[in-house]
Amino acid sequence: MAEEPTDPTSEPAKEGFDRRTALKVGGATLGAAAFARALAPLTEWTEDLSVDGFLQKHYKELTPEELSAVLRRHEAETERRYGREVTIRDLRPQEGVSFGYALNLSVCIGCRRCAEACHIENNHDRRTQTSYIRVLEMTQGSFDMEHGTAVYDHEAVPAPGKYYMPVQCQQCDNPPCVHVCPVEATWKEEDGIVVVDYDWCIGCRYCEAACPYHARRFNWERPVVPAEEINPNQSYLSNRIRPQGVMEKCHFCLHRTREGRAPACLEACPTGARVFGNLLDPNSDIRWVLENKRVFVLKEDLGTRPRFFYYFG
Amino acid sequence: MPRPYRSTHARTTPILLALLAGCGSDVERPLADPPGEPTGQVRISAPAWLDSLATEVTGTDGTPLRLRCESCHALSPSGAALPASAEEAGAPHTGLEVEHGTLACASCHDSERPDRLRLASGHVAPMREAMLLCAQCHGTQHRDYQHGAHGGMQGYWDLSRGDRVRNHCVECHAPHRPAYPRLRPLPPPHDRFPPVRHEGDHG
Amino acid sequence: MSARDHAISYPKFLWRAVSMATDGSWLFYTWMLVLTAIALVGANAWAQQTVDGMALTSMSDHVSWGLYIANFTFAVGLAAGGVMMVIPAYLYRDERMHDVVIVGELLAIAALVMALLFVVVDLGRPDRFWHLMPFIGRFHWPISMLTWDVIVLNGYLLINAHICGYLLYTRFIGKKPDPRWYIPFVMVSIVWAISVHTVTAFLYSGLGGRPFWNSALLAPRFLVTAFITGPAFIVLTLRFMRGATRFAVPSGPVATLVGVMRVTVIVNLFMLGAELFTELYSGGSHAAAAEYLWFGLHGANALVPWTWAALLFNVAAAVILLTPALARRYWVLNAACVLAFAGVWIEKGMGLIIPGFIPSTLHEIVEYVPSTTEWRITAGIWAFGLMVYTVLMKVALPIVAGEERLDRRGAPAKPTAPAPAARDEEE
Numbered sequence: 043m044a045e046e047p048t049d050p051t052s053e054p055a056k057e058g059f060d061r062r063t064a065l066k067v068g069g070a071t072l073g074a075a076a077f078a079r080a081l082a083p084l085t086e087w088t089e090d091l092s093v094d095g096f097l098q099k100h101y102k103e104l105t106p107e108e109l110s111a112v113l114r115r116h117e118a119e120t121e122r123r124y125g126r127e128v129t130i131r132d133l134r135p136q137e138g139v140s141f142g143y144a145l146n147l148s149v150c151i152g153c154r155r156c157a158e159a160c161h162i163e164n165n166h167d168r169r170t171q172t173s174y175i176r177v178l179e180m181t182q183g184s185f186d187m188e189h190g191t192a193v194y195d196h197e198a199v200p201a202p203g204k205y206y207m208p209v210q211c212q213q214c215d216n217p218p219c220v221h222v223c224p225v226e227a228t229w230k231e232e233d234g235i236v237v238v239d240y241d242w243c244i245g246c247r248y249c250e251a252a253c254p255y256h257a258r259r260f261n262w263e264r265p266v267v268p269a270e271e272i273n274p275n276q277s278y279l280s281n282r283i284r285p286q287g288v289m290e291k292c293h294f295c296l297h298r299t300r301e302g303r304a305p306a307c308l309e310a311c312p313t314g315a316r317v318f319g320n321l322l323d324p325n326s327d328i329r330w331v332l333e334n335k336r337v338f339v340l341k342e343d344l345g346t347r348p349r350f351f352y353y354f355g
Numbered sequence: 356m357p358r359p360y361r362s363t364h365a366r367t368t369p370i371l372l373a374l375l376a377g378c379g380s381d382v383e384r385p386l387a388d389p390p391g392e393p394t395g396q397v398r399i400s401a402p403a404w405l406d407s408l409a410t411e412v413t414g415t416d417g418t419p420l421r422l423r424c425e426s427c428h429a430l431s432p433s434g435a436a437l438p439a440s441a442e443e444a445g446a447p448h449t450g451l452e453v454e455h456g457t458l459a460c461a462s463c464h465d466s467e468r469p470d471r472l473r474l475a476s477g478h479v480a481p482m483r484e485a486m487l488l489c490a491q492c493h494g495t496q497h498r499d500y501q502h503g504a505h506g507g508m509q510g511y512w513d514l515s516r517g518d519r520v521r522n523h524c525v526e527c528h529a530p531h532r533p534a535y536p537r538l539r540p541l542p543p544p545h546d547r548f549p550p551v552r553h554e555g556d557h558g
Numbered sequence: 559m560s561a562r563d564h565a566i567s568y569p570k571f572l573w574r575a576v577s578m579a580t581d582g583s584w585l586f587y588t589w590m591l592v593l594t595a596i597a598l599v600g601a602n603a604w605a606q607q608t609v610d611g612m613a614l615t616s617m618s619d620h621v622s623w624g625l626y627i628a629n630f631t632f633a634v635g636l637a638a639g640g641v642m643m644v645i646p647a648y649l650y651r652d653e654r655m656h657d658v659v660i661v662g663e664l665l666a667i668a669a670l671v672m673a674l675l676f677v678v679v680d681l682g683r684p685d686r687f688w689h690l691m692p693f694i695g696r697f698h699w700p701i702s703m704l705t706w707d708v709i710v711l712n713g714y715l716l717i718n719a720h721i722c723g724y725l726l727y728t729r730f731i732g733k734k735p736d737p738r739w740y741i742p743f744v745m746v747s748i749v750w751a752i753s754v755h756t757v758t759a760f761l762y763s764g765l766g767g768r769p770f771w772n773s774a775l776l777a778p779r780f781l782v783t784a785f786i787t788g789p790a791f792i793v794l795t796l797r798f799m800r801g802a803t804r805f806a807v808p809s810g811p812v813a814t815l816v817g818v819m820r821v822t823v824i825v826n827l828f829m830l831g832a833e834l835f836t837e838l839y840s841g842g843s844h845a846a847a848a849e850y851l852w853f854g855l856h857g858a859n860a861l862v863p864w865t866w867a868a869l870l871f872n873v874a875a876a877v878i879l880l881t882p883a884l885a886r887r888y889w890v891l892n893a894a895c896v897l898a899f900a901g902v903w904i905e906k907g908m909g910l911i912i913p914g915f916i917p918s919t920l921h922e923i924v925e926y927v928p929s930t931t932e933w934r935i936t937a938g939i940w941a942f943g944l945m946v947y948t949v950l951m952k953v954a955l956p957i958v959a960g961e962e963r964l965d966r967r968g969a970p971a972k973p974t975a976p977a978p979a980a981r982d983e984e985e
Contacts, residue, residue: 073594248702259619287683
């Protein structure tokens with residue numbers, strides 16, 4: 043590019059050389075100072091980062107002692123930053139348990155109670171009212187989402203000529219989001235739940251591009267939740283308050299479901315459209331639905347093998 | 356039924372990790388115990404209004420005191436006999452609106468004791484057992500209900516860990532107007548950048 | 559030379575390079591100062607974004623990649639295209655190309671630096687960058703295409719750095735380069751250039767949930783456009799060298815590159831047509847993204863003027879390149895290069911990335927217009943890339959010309975040792 047002829051007279055006289063060197067050093071110093079000034083905001087950020095946090099290993103590589111220390115550190119940090127005493131646990135998948143979820147499209151009325159319950163249960167950012175569930179209003183006669191909308195706002199639902207399809211993480215058995223993650227920050231657990239290690243995710247959002255169900259959410263900034271609204275029953279892989287700049291997603295409320303309880307969205311559903319349970323238990327409700335109802339999965343053609351099912355009936 | 360999770364990725368990753376010696380090694384952590392025997396209770400929550408009526412008298416806690424149906428119906432059976440239609444229902448049932456197919460009062464209520472139900476078999480059942488009556492006509496719904504596919508629940512999916520509460524039919528379907536009421540939906544998502552609205556385009 | 563000699567001469571080489579890189583006319587200093595200023599604005603914006611979060615960008619859960627990844631894709635193409643110079647030089651033994659090969663390889667290095675920076679600024683957690691390093695973090699290879707990209711991009715950077723460094727150093731110490739030490743790398747770099755852009759295309763085309771990207775044509779089209787932008791940039795560079803510096807190249811390489819572009823601009827337009835036909839003739843929901851890009855969807859049409867401008871640029875460039883009477887004119891050909899470069903930048907940047915997200919996987923339409931933070935950071939990275947390129951060229955050209963040697967310093971090349979590719983202005 044700007045290749046200029048060097049002035050031959052300035053070369054290579056000793057004094058000229060020295061003056062030039064002095065100028066260069068001066069210039070370099072100024073440049074470095076300007077660079078430091080430009081990056082100054084980062085100092086505020088590094089104050090926020092702890093060395094322990096920076097060096098923390100992947101969830102799967104933490105020994106029980108290390109994991110316990112991490113949980114205590116996060117509890118202390120939540121108290122310091124959000125002013126609320128919380129319990130963050132690590133809940134392992136249960137042997138002999140593989141979760142499945144089914145949703146009855148015939149009775150869902152699109153009231154968004156599930157989305158709100160998710161928002162509260164999972165300590166989502168209050169400003170953006172995030173939720174892992176997006177309820178689509180579909181048009182009768184069409185199963186094309188092109189003719190649907192998530193931002194409907196009626197006096198009363200169901201609206202005439204519409205039906206409703208809540209969409210959340212389908213906990214695919216062949217999950218594109220897990221495959222594309224370059225750092226294994228997201229993986230599938232033994233009970234079928236796809237989880238995210240919020241402390242390992244680098245925030246590249248490749249999973250968000252890969253997910254065919256719009257199930258993943260990014261923390262564009264640090265979540266804001268008033269202390270009194272925080273759900274103190276938290277776990278490492280689920281609803282603890284997420285850091286800024288990482289991915290999150292529905293985890294079937296594993297802090298509840300791994301203790302035998304129903305997910306928050308199910309309990310909130312006023313029409314009983316949701317059925318949750320253990321696919322490995324032949325007597326479970328979910329098994330009965332899968333065996334007796336006209337069940338289908340979303341975007342089956344993509345080969346993602348969801349374990350979230352829809353049915354009519 | 357989905358096959359148990361076993362993707363190619365799950366199989367190849369450990370091998371590749373072993374190849375890439377130096378990658379952190381995973382700590383073995385045992386799974387939690389499997390569910391045990393289903394010892395928990397499944398309780399059906401029956402609303403109080405199924406066999407009682409709110410009065411204008413309030414208790415110490417401010418809630419209205421409730422009067423059980425038999426307080427009137429058992430004491431003066433003749434005076435509280437079944438009217439011919441809803442319009443003829445006297446106090447405290449005046450203004451009762453019925454929109455339940457072509458059913459008449461006597462389709463469900465016992466004509467002698469209207470606070471009780473009369474099943475098709477001729478058996479008389481208390482109000483709390485209304486589900487038996489509902490099931491006579493709504494068999495598929497009842498079957499679905501028994502398998503957890505209708506009516507919803509609260510509590511534990513795993514009955515070895517705790518109890519479950521099921522809704523009663525009448526909690527969602529008022530017996531005299533059983534159509535599920537339309538609800539005001541909660542506000543739409545509050546996205547950082549809202550989607551373009553285009554419902555009208557496709558009707 | 560023994561290893562001990564190299565231990566002395568290599569540091570001298572590096573030191574001389576630093577000295578050459580920082581010496582220049584006022585025009586050079588002004589150019590670098592302006593670029594530094596822009597780069598600093600970008601650095602500051604990035605620092606702010608890191609602290610306050612990616613909320614400073616206009617990206618959303620619906621359009622989760624934007625200007626950064628668009629420019630990343632383009633920069634990877636530029637890097638692959640830079641090696642376009644190498645193919646005629648070494649595969650077809652075009653001797654005239656040998657002296658200018660380095661111009662392309664240095665472009666590849668600068669473009670790769672930009673590509674890597676564009677990835678870094680797109681990360682929500684740049685502090686966790688080490689998680690992505692093989693052996694130190696958890697490298698999800700070979701499943702994740704992004705890990706392949708990490709490998710091919712960094713590998714490509716190393717290969718090109720080695721080839722350039724080796725050629726310059728041997729020239730500097732006055733030795734003939736040993737073909738064993740660079741020809742294999744040159745051959746690898748040719749294959750690698752293809753792989754770099756193929757892998758980058760696979761990042762997108764491997765996503766089944768995004769019909770706009772899920773096309774087998776994506777990788778071929780990436781390569782074709784790479785072989786538009788690379789040659790276009792190099793032609794402009796060579797012509798700038800001829801006009802504004804004392805280094806000049808014979809017209810042969812420019813003619814070769816223009817010949818390449820004649821083919822690639824047409825193939826690119828053909829592929830575009832093939833894609834548009836497939837999308838729009840069959841129609842249906844899968845064509846919604848293309849419809850959004852070209853005509854707007856439900857009143858959302860932020861990209862429409864851009865994409866038609868890109869088409870106009872690409873067609874104009876093709877017309878000029880394929881009309882000998884026009885292509886012969888100096889400024890018209892320059893304009894064609896600029897048009898082709900800008901056309902591909904739009905088409906393969908925003909024009910490729912954004913429609914992948916519009917409509918979203920739930921067929922929602924959320925538009926994306928980059929925020930000022932994103933523009934600042936993007937401009938900063940481009941400025942930094944140009945700085946890298948300027949400095950590399952500033953060091954490389956005098957060495958290639960034989961002006962700077964271990965035993966000799968300064969501009970006036972001795973008449974006894976005429977620089978092969980230099981036009982001595984003092985004559």
